[in-house]
Amino acid sequence: MGLRSDHEERVVGVVQASRDELVALASELIACDTTARDPGEPPREEERLQRILEQRLRASGAETELWEPEPIGHGHPYVAAELDFDGRPQLVARVRGSGGGRSLLLNGHIDAVETGAHELWTSDPFRAEIRDGKLYGRGACDMKGGVTTLGFAVEALRRAGVQLRGDIVFCSNTDEESSGVGGWAAVRHGVAAAAGICAEPTGFDVFAACRGTTTGVLTVPGRAGHAEMPQPHWRAGGAVNAIEAALPLIESLRRLRDEWRTRPDQRHALLSPSSITPTIIRAGQWSVTYPESCTVTCDLDYLPGSVDEAGTGRPAHAEVEAWVCAVAAADPWLVEHPPSWEWIDDCPPAEVPVDHAIVVGALEAAGDLGREGRITGLDSWHDAATYTLLGGTPTISFGPGQLLVAHSVDEYVPVDDLVDHAAAVALLLMRWCGVAA
Numbered sequence: 001m002g003l004r005s006d007h008e009e010r011v012v013g014v015v016q017a018s019r020d021e022l023v024a025l026a027s028e029l030i031a032c033d034t035t036a037r038d039p040g041e042p043p044r045e046e047e048r049l050q051r052i053l054e055q056r057l058r059a060s061g062a063e064t065e066l067w068e069p070e071p072i073g074h075g076h077p078y079v080a081a082e083l084d085f086d087g088r089p090q091l092v093a094r095v096r097g098s099g100g101g102r103s104l105l106l107n108g109h110i111d112a113v114e115t116g117a118h119e120l121w122t123s124d125p126f127r128a129e130i131r132d133g134k135l136y137g138r139g140a141c142d143m144k145g146g147v148t149t150l151g152f153a154v155e156a157l158r159r160a161g162v163q164l165r166g167d168i169v170f171c172s173n174t175d176e177e178s179s180g181v182g183g184w185a186a187v188r189h190g191v192a193a194a195a196g197i198c199a200e201p202t203g204f205d206v207f208a209a210c211r212g213t214t215t216g217v218l219t220v221p222g223r224a225g226h227a228e229m230p231q232p233h234w235r236a237g238g239a240v241n242a243i244e245a246a247l248p249l250i251e252s253l254r255r256l257r258d259e260w261r262t263r264p265d266q267r268h269a270l271l272s273p274s275s276i277t278p279t280i281i282r283a284g285q286w287s288v289t290y291p292e293s294c295t296v297t298c299d300l301d302y303l304p305g306s307v308d309e310a311g312t313g314r315p316a317h318a319e320v321e322a323w324v325c326a327v328a329a330a331d332p333w334l335v336e337h338p339p340s341w342e343w344i345d346d347c348p349p350a351e352v353p354v355d356h357a358i359v360v361g362a363l364e365a366a367g368d369l370g371r372e373g374r375i376t377g378l379d380s381w382h383d384a385a386t387y388t389l390l391g392g393t394p395t396i397s398f399g400p401g402q403l404l405v406a407h408s409v410d411e412y413v414p415v416d417d418l419v420d421h422a423a424a425v426a427l428l429l430m431r432w433c434g435v436a437a
């Protein structure tokens with residue numbers, strides 16, 4: 001191991017001797033049902049989980065603040081409908097440094113995706129179980145494992161008697177999976193630092209960039225009429241089948257996706273080109289009636305180069321709209337009854353330079369523990385983008401476990417990953433914030 005001081009040896013020793021405690025804390029967090037919400041759903045056990053963390057971090061010398069943010073909505077791009085935080089508090093815990101060092105944000109989201117049928121799981125998704133050195137349970141890797149290691153790294157420093165020069169800012173927020181509003185609420189509350197890490201399951205790699213993600217809803221108009229009766233031309237009042245009108249437009253989205261794959265402005269060192277995928281289609285009201293409208297919901301993922309000055313994905317939306325509009329121009333019905341787009345839940349892309357000290361520092365800390373990682377990007381989205389783009393805190397994802405098992409039945413995190421990640425974060429804290437003499 002490439003440890004650089006007695007302090008580092010001592011702190012890593014504390015973490016390595018605390019394997020069972022790490023597993024116990026992760027299991028405690030998994031036992032809290034923090035399934036991500038649909039709008040309007042009541043809170044679950046978000047507060048219980050946050051209080052577990054709050055109590056432990058206080059015992060480690062942190063000043064803590066648990067707060068329910070003001071509702072978010074009112075035109076914020078992340079959310080289509082207003083969302084409140086009643087019963088879903090956010091937590092920030094600050095360990096003050098002695099002065100003269102850089103601050104570091106440690107961030108994790110506490111919501112987890114729904115479990116699906118429990119019978120499909122080998123063990124109860126809310127009762128963590130170890131099999132073959134892996135800790136199983138909903139959220140084990142995405143990302144209660146990471147929240148555990150971030151919190152435990154703070155504890156380990158305290159136990160090893162190491163005082164830092166810079167501040168540690170620990171923040172666990174809700175609503176990453178649902179919308180991204182939890183991270184936004186934290187940023188709006190002033191949660192910031194000189195740099196940050198989100199402990200998403202990167203398997204010790206560093207995600208230095210992510211694509212933006214947004215939902216587009218295309219509505220194609222038709223005109224209702226009896227499906228078993230001959231219909232006059234639509235100009236003479238005849239029916240128009242909205243499904244058939246929509247088909248060339250849907251097909252054109254595939255061509256746009258193909259074009260993006262080959263276009264030079266869609267090349268990014270860490271990310272796939274932009275993509276658009278139809279995911280939900282709704283049309284028709286009666287089996288013997290021409291459908292009067294067809295709505296096609298699409299998932300649009302776009303590159304950091306496709307944002308406007310306000311950080312929204314409007315340029316990407318506009319490109320999709322223009323592309324589909326050009327195809328619709330071939331259909332006289334659609335020329336006179338144009339399809340429309342609605343864009344909702346726009347979570348913007350972000351990137352941190354690959355030579356940024358937080359990127360280099362995280363990889364070095366992991367590498368010094370025998371966990372060689374690489375710099376890569378996330379084609380989906382993570383809270384790190386909010387902290388980077390809107391909070392002024394260059395934030396990467398760097399965490400235990402593999403993204404491939406996130407959101408899956410029998411989700412797990414290797415126990416060795418928990419130990420090594422907690423140790424890596426503790427090392428990074430010492431090197432980034434500086435150790436007080």
Ligand SMILES: [Zn+2]
Pocket residue numbers: 109142143176200201
């Ligand atoms: Zn996650």
